[in-house]
Amino acid sequence: MTSAKLFDKLRSLMEKAEHADNKHIKKLRKVLHKLKDRQKELEQNLAATTDVEKQARIRQEIDVIRLQRSKGAEVYQAIKADRRARKAAKAARN
């Protein structure tokens, strides 16, 4: 195998990985967006209700969503940082 062919194969593999990465990020963003909407909806409900029991349950759900969102945001930041690092490495190679 010539070195050109080898580079082509490597590039196609990298593109595949990037494509999967993009799909992953897209799904992650979509889910985080939905969680954010749900949190907003719950916060509005919390402000509107006077029932203590209901308030407690809504707060509990908000706590769950907040923690899930923060975990998602961490993953999102990590993927972004990884991408930036890969881009920087690629630029350095060129």
Add this chain to the structure above:
Amino acid sequence: MLGRILLPSVFLVLAYGFWVSNSFKDISAGVALFLFGMLCMEQGFKAYSGGSLQRLLAASTDRLWKSLTLGIVTTTLMQSSSLVSVITISFLSAELIGLRQGIGIIFGANLGTTTGAWIVAGFGLKVKLAAYALPILVFGVLLLMQASKKLKGVGWILVGIGFLFLGIHYMKEGFSDFSGQIDLTRYAMTGIAGLLVFTLVGMVATVIMQSSHATLTLIITALAASQISYENALALTIGANVGTTVTAVLASIGANINGKRLAAAEVIFKVATGLVALFSLPLLLIAVDTLGAWLGIAPDNHTLKVALFHTLFNLLGIVLMLPLLTALVNRLERLLKEDRSMYDKPRYLSDASLSLPQVALHAVAKETRHLFSNAFTIIAHGVCLRRASIVSDQDLQALIDQRGVPMELDIDQQYERMIKDIYSANIEFLSRAQAEAGPEYSDAYSAIRRSNMDVVSAIKAVKHLRKNLLHYMRSDNLHIRREYNRFRVRIGEALRSLAALRDTEDSVVALLSLDRIRVEMLGGENEAARVADKLIRQGTITSQMATSLLNDGAYVREVIQHLLDMHEELRRAELPFDENSVHDELALRADEIANIARHAGEVR
């Protein structure tokens, strides 16, 4: 509608009958006791299902000749083919043996019962089983009071036999007015007319007396006293042999479909044998004379010849029917089908989808949702909540202080009707689909299999919970009542949350929502444990109540856990391969769930 009119009408007719006739009262009581005896025996045999009796029966009936021998030996010992038929029907109803084995036993019983005529004709003995009814009942009830399941089983069987005998006794008493009128000498006839009339008389006499043994005793006594001719005695014997089927028919009323098939086989055997005997009577008479001479029976000893005739024509029936046994079993299974209109069936599974893994996966996932929907109703009713109350906005917390209203539910019956067929179909479909699909589908299929198993486990946990729940949710002790109502509310809320998830299209979001339900459930569990501790410390509930509360709390946790697992497995199976990781990244760990639940508990 018909049921609403029929039952009161039957009650009215019976009440009128009881009022005008003592005989009618005795006969009805006899039938009722007989059927109750059947139920008791079935209950008793169930205690041995899967155990030693099943192994013994399986070993004694795994070959046709063994089934026949079992029938011959047991009937010879018990001297009642009716009783052996009834016991065989209850074996079948309890699914301890199959239809083929059952038919083998009753064929053998028909030969075994002919030994009775030999005993009467030879020794003039008569075994009166009815006299043992009351002592058997006493022994049975004593055994029922024992702790051992096996001894209780024997107790139920003895009580069943006792009631069977008592039932037969009352029926005989009731019919005594009529049987007094059965004077065989009045009907002496010759020729074909005599043959037919005496067959009919023998049949009617046996139906009335509920025992071919009794009729044969009557025949042999009358023959010995020369009140009837030898020819008429043979016809009476044929009639008695056919008439004895009434006991099996009566027993089949309370039996399942296999019991009914067995009773039908018994009727077919007896009627066919009777017809063959009638048509080949001259040949049979020659055979009786020849064989009688060979056995050393004097030519004028008609009583022993009747016994020999009885044995011969039953043997002839067995020889004729045995080659047709498989055809008979197939025909009975085809003709007598179980009424399954009350049974829910799978809706989405089709063999055509098996070769398309993605389609098969979708179909079985939909079927699992169908299964869950049925389980939803059983679980809701199991904790005495209406499905409509759970899916509405009704505040379930309001139930906590109220005295619960029990809902009638037979969980085993509902399981048979709404779960079993769908569950079995799902498991079979999954196995076949997994064999055809590639390894990439293996995880998804396994997840759906677990999901199905979770549904069934949740129902089983509700069954355990229900025993105490029905008692304590109505208790006068407010504290225990409140805790059991809290159990109901927790399960109701879990069901409500899971039902709400059905509208969530995004599987990752739906899976993440399970975390919220887990937090709520753990919070409820913590609160319940805290209150239980407090109640035990304060002594506001008895120690029995406390242990029930702790045990049943575990069942509640089991129900909810299985329901959550079921949804998680199902949603995971439906996720595209690359989306599972998004859920895993965002989902809360067990310690995070516990932290939020604890924090919420502290704030409250």
